[in-house]
Amino acid sequence: MNRLQNLFANKNDNLLSIYFTAGYPELNATVDIAEALEKAGVDFLEVGFPYSDPVADGPTIQQSSEKALENGMTVNVLFEQLKDLRKRVSIPILLMGYINPMVQYGVERFCKKAAEVGVDGLIIPDLPMYEYEKLYSGCFTENNLSNIFLVTPNTSEERIRKIDDLSTGFIYLLSSSSITGSNLQVSVPIEDYYKRIKAMELKNPTIIGFGISNSSTFNKACQYANGAIVGSAFVKLLATDNYLPLIPDFIKNIKPDLSSRG
């Protein structure tokens, strides 16, 4: 069991995950931010490794990626930083990014290195099921990494079942077909979609992402899923001066009932 699977074995509701881009706003901010998030009570982290052409991302995460690249973030640098991170942070960590930097690094080598530095899983939006199964699933399982697939309101039931079979961590539910940073829509058809997913009684936990920005969107998401992910809203916070002390309040605003860890 990796840390992520362990987490879900012990806790299965109101899970809060935060996404941030490694190397943003400063190259060496990654570990400090991760530590602050753990202390503020976040359940697991998604650390973005930047790509020049992030098609699934809206302006906020695009700009953070651009800045991170300007700051000198690379896959190599990130793995160096993560070595230190595991001395200070113990919650599960997923890396989120696009397939091309992994292909360049060598997918097998990437997975091995990720496991070595204490990563628990990967979210690669542009790595589809067919390619994952055919080319890479071996590298993931050998290194005990969970691969996280996305599901949208337009994903067919048959496909969701297949994703459920291939998943070993959780399933990432998108609130709508959109890029990151759009607003969570809780319109009637979306409720139907969440209910439909819930009724499928999937083997894997579900976490809702894209468009979660405050306690009301978080709570809404948690009615239907095991937890939710905040991305763009947190990345926006990082654009403010002296953001580290602001992190506990940001998290408290999303989860007021949370007592922070030490």
Place this chain on the structure above:
Amino acid sequence: MKYGVDEHGYYGDFGGAYIPEMLYPNVEALRKQYLQVLEDNDFKAEFDQLLKDYVGRPSPLYHAKRYSEKYGANIFFKREDLNHTGSHKINNAIGQILLAERLGKKRIIAETGAGQHGVATATVCALKGLECVVYMGEIDMARQAPNVSRMKMLGARVVPATSGSKTLKDATNEALRDWIGNPEDTHYIIGSVVGPYPYPEMVARFQSIISYETKKQLLEQTGRELPEYVLACVGGGSNAIGMFYHFLDDEEVKLIAVEAAGQGINSGHSAATTALGKDGVLHGMRTILMQTEDGQVIEPYSISAGLDYPGIGPQHAHLFKADRAQYVSATDEEALQAGLLCCQLEGIIPAIESSHALAQLEKMQFKNDDNIVICISGRGDKDLDTYIKHFGY
């Protein structure tokens, strides 16, 4: 077809559909429906009729006598420059608009670099009365201002792509993002043989009319269907695939694809993808890609905005790896000189993209009875400023 696509969208190791789940339903619907639509008789009839009466096909195969004399062989120009809107891009735009109409789509999006594909898309949207949004890099909008106005006159909305390097690859990202957010009513008309499967295959089929006509025209004019050499320039590679398509299985025909070397392959200002690129993934396809060691895409450079793309279509990547076609390059300077030569020997001002293909003739040795076909993918009106500035006319 030996060099064709397999059921998963791969040409050898290249192709596929590396798309986020948000795009899966759109792309899957296209994959399931495009062949059915393309083989439908009503579609075929309308496609053929529009290519004939609206585009002006068949485009002539012109025996360039003075070129033939100069290079000591029989040189033919396939005149895609004479098409309506001035390039081969319209062949694909017509095909895809008819497809979009049959899929019940109400809104069309496209990306454009030089503006030729944007103009072709705006044109077919006007023809069909469909809403049209064209994404164009902010930098390209400034470089290609007349084409921006042309698109607007044709009723399109031109949206600047302000992300990344603000050129063609970023315009493509923006179009993909738009499509993610508008999965139901929108069709994305990609302008070259790039993108997730089935786009490379679909665009290749629409452009294959180029080599289909060429074979017939060669037979009529020379008594032989197969030439010794076929040449075309490569940006994403749609005119080249169209020009190669019906010759791919005739292995005795030598296929030559000319990339843009910019200021020179090793100058740091180049778009010669096969020379400089490595296996990678961009815009939903696995292909050969110009990138850093860390897998960040490198912004290419060429004087010709239409060849200024960091990748090539996956079928080209396969033809390159399988050695079925030869990939060479021409610099800005070589292309400009070849363009001027074409003006002065044949009275044809070629697009700078096409001039890259012409430049390759200087580097080849022919036998007197060799037949050579070069795709003149577009006309040079859009490039007059560049030519004039360079030569000082």
